[in-house]
Amino acid sequence: MKKHPTKHSFTLGIPSWLWPVLISMVWVIQLAAE
Numbered sequence: 001m002k003k004h005p006t007k008h009s010f011t012l013g014i015p016s017w018l019w020p021v022l023i024s025m026v027w028v029i030q031l032a033a034e
Contacts, residue, residue, distance in 0.1 A: 014022070
């Protein structure tokens, strides 16, 4: 059986390309909070 292609590119319903954006946003917010 072939695995679903969407299962590899998606994690918890979030596209893989969106993770760096989320991480950078959280990082900037943490810097602004200090």
